[in-house]
Amino acid sequence: MRFSLVPPGPTPGTDERRAGPRAAAYATMTRVALTDSPTGLPSPYAVFGRTEWARLSESHPMNLTGDDLTRLRGLGEPVDLDEVESVYLPLSRLLYFYVEATHGLRLATSEFLGERPTRVPFVVGVAGSVAVGKSTTARILRELMLRWPHTPRVELVTTDGFLYPNKVLEERGLLQRKGFPESYDRRALLKFVADVKSGELAVEARQYSHLTYDVLPATVTIRKPDVLIVEGLNVLQPPTVRSDGTNTGSISDFFDFSVYVDADLEDIRRWYVERFLRLRQTAFADPKSYFHRYAALSDAQARATATDIWTRINEPNLIENIEPTKGRATLVLAKGSDHSVETIKLRKL
Ligand SMILES: Nc1ncnc2c1ncn2[C@@H]1O[C@H](COP(=O)(O)OP(=O)(O)OP(=O)(O)O)[C@@H](O)[C@H]1O
Numbered sequence: 001m002r003f004s005l006v007p008p009g010p011t012p013g014t015d016e017r018r019a020g021p022r023a024a025a026y027a028t029m030t031r032v033a034l035t036d037s038p039t040g041l042p043s044p045y046a047v048f049g050r051t052e053w054a055r056l057s058e059s060h061p062m063n064l065t066g067d068d069l070t071r072l073r074g075l076g077e078p079v080d081l082d083e084v085e086s087v088y089l090p091l092s093r094l095l096y097f098y099v100e101a102t103h104g105l106r107l108a109t110s111e112f113l114g115e116r117p118t119r120v121p122f123v124v125g126v127a128g129s130v131a132v133g134k135s136t137t138a139r140i141l142r143e144l145m146l147r148w149p150h151t152p153r154v155e156l157v158t159t160d161g162f163l164y165p166n167k168v169l170e171e172r173g174l175l176q177r178k179g180f181p182e183s184y185d186r187r188a189l190l191k192f193v194a195d196v197k198s199g200e201l202a203v204e205a206r207q208y209s210h211l212t213y214d215v216l217p218a219t220v221t222i223r224k225p226d227v228l229i230v231e232g233l234n235v236l237q238p239p240t241v242r243s244d245g246t247n248t249g250s251i252s253d254f255f256d257f258s259v260y261v262d263a264d265l266e267d268i269r270r271w272y273v274e275r276f277l278r279l280r281q282t283a284f285a286d287p288k289s290y291f292h293r294y295a296a297l298s299d300a301q302a303r304a305t306a307t308d309i310w311t312r313i314n315e316p317n318l319i320e321n322i323e324p325t326k327g328r329a330t331l332v333l334a335k336g337s338d339h340s341v342e343t344i345k346l347r348k349l
Pocket residue numbers: 074075128129130131132133134135136160210211275279283284291
């Protein structure tokens with residue numbers, strides 16, 4: 001890696017302590033970045049260990065309580081307050097800077113065009129595999145943003161609501177491809193995000209039920225939020241060119257920031273299977289659950305069923321469609337086998 005790509009900061013081990021926590025974190029990043037270039041090309045990411053990253057929250061107060069976290073945590077997600085403080089609080093601070101800077105850029109465009117400036121919703125994408133914990137990540141980020149000064153309106157929408165109904169998936173032979181890009185009404189999703197971003201007063205978001213394993217008839221109205229978080233497997237998919245030469249467009253074109261929640265494939269598979277085992281006592285026990293028939297399975301049978309669903313559907317989707325979009329994210333949260341975030345990669349180039 002060329003030296004010029006290393007960000008300005010104190011020389012490691014010399015000015016580090018004197019220059020404060022941010023500089024110390026930079027110094028660590030520099031050391032990692034120098035060894036993080038397997039292709040020989042400069043990596044666009046600065047890489048932080050959790051301790052170094054934690055220092056970047058400066059002295060922002062942690063105002064999320066244990067009760068808040070219990071409400072936000074997904075099934076089987078062990079995220080604790082220490083993780084919120086060391087991983088998500090600095091990220092919330094960074095996002096605050098991004099929101100302000102993006103608004104500043106828009107003001108410049110308005111001034112150039114001689115138009116009255118308007119506040120455009122800031123859109124954050126959260127991507128990653130099924131069962132990696134992205135819904136919890138999205139919910140925690142929302143909660144921290146809600147605590148910013150001036151209490152912004154932050155809405156969270158999952159792309160699951162834009163899956164085609166099971167009936168349509170069945171007709172198209174896509175029921176075993178749920179979560180693959182073609183199983184979503186991508187045009188409706190794109191229109192939804194574009195409408196929110198263009199300042200429409202009220203935009204309808206479709207909803208999904210994991211209980212019935214289908215989209216819901218009722219929509220939810222999104223009214224001019226300051227921040228919109230869009231969480232889903234394939235939110236970072238690039239646009240593609242149709243056979244007639246036109247471009248499909250992509251919701252990621254509307255993102256101002258994106259997060260990819262990453263972990264080793266074996267770990268995610270294990271989390272998926274363990275969650276499936278736990279769901280037998282909770283969601284599957286409900287007769288309305290699409291998976292109710294699985295509630296009575298033994299551990300071994302449940303493991304086999306979950307592994308089969310994972311191997312046929314979710315794993316190929318991760319490998320073919322989700323993982324390849326990782327390099328498009330502004331920030332990658334890499335989890336260790338115990339589910340906790342170990343490394344944070346922030347796009348700098
Ligand atoms: N079959 C199911 N029945 C009921 N709830 C489920 C079912 N599958 C997943 N869930 C719950 O729905 C939420 C979203 O699940 P989904 O598989 O979309 O997760 P995800 O966003 O990949 O998960 P995660 O939040 O773990 O990344 C999770 O909190 C999960 O516990």
